[in-house]
Amino acid sequence: MTVTKTKNPEETAALAYRIADLLDGNEVIAFFGGLGMGKTTFTRSLAEALGSKDDVSSPTFAIVNEYHGKYNIYHFDMYRITSWEDLYSTGFFDYLDTGILVIEWSENIENALPDGFIRVEIKPGDGETERIFEIEGIDL
Numbered sequence: 001m002t003v004t005k006t007k008n009p010e011e012t013a014a015l016a017y018r019i020a021d022l023l024d025g026n027e028v029i030a031f032f033g034g035l036g037m038g039k040t041t042f043t044r045s046l047a048e049a050l051g052s053k054d055d056v057s058s059p060t061f062a063i064v065n066e067y068h069g070k071y072n073i074y075h076f077d078m079y080r081i082t083s084w085e086d087l088y089s090t091g092f093f094d095y096l097d098t099g100i101l102v103i104e105w106s107e108n109i110e111n112a113l114p115d116g117f118i119r120v121e122i123k124p125g126d127g128e129t130e131r132i133f134e135i136e137g138i139d140l
């Protein structure tokens with residue numbers, strides 16, 4: 001596991017750029033951590049780093065947003081997903097291996113995450129703008 005602190009949103013963006021460089025195009029990046037931790041902020045920079053010009057926002061109502069750059073990026077919000085039936089209906093399993101899946105609120109689908117997924121847990125640090133990233137599943 002790698003532990004990295006970011007002091008502000010710009011440092012979180014830089015971390016996302018670093019990780020984007022290491023991706024092959026079929027990874028599952030699963031975020032853990034509550035509201036306002038920076039999951040969407042991170043995803044926005046990740047998509048940008050992969051050459052996407054699409055708007056990135058929390059896919060709360062759509063459940064999944066798609067962005068297109070160097071790879072397809074499928075951005076999920078699992079906040080409302082509480083059963084396997086719900087999860088199947090999002091198309092989650094069909095999207096696996098067709099692009100990079102980025103998942104907010106992975107807490108709700110932890111048992112469905114595939115082997116080898118990249119775990120990104122974000123915790124609050126000191127002050128308003130420090131975040132502690134605990135990352136597993138990728139060598140930084």
Ligand SMILES: Nc1ncnc2c1ncn2[C@@H]1O[C@H](COP(=O)(O)OP(=O)(O)O)[C@@H](O)[C@H]1O
Pocket residue numbers: 006007008009010012033034035036037038039040041042058104128129130131
């Ligand atoms: N170190 C940081 N990393 C990421 N976001 C930060 C940081 N410090 C402050 N923020 C702010 O926190 C908010 C995170 O929002 P968002 O990315 O939507 O979170 P989430 O998707 O986890 O709910 C943004 O307003 C962002 O500017």
Ligand SMILES: [Mg+2]
Pocket residue numbers: 039040058104
């Ligand atoms: Mg969000």
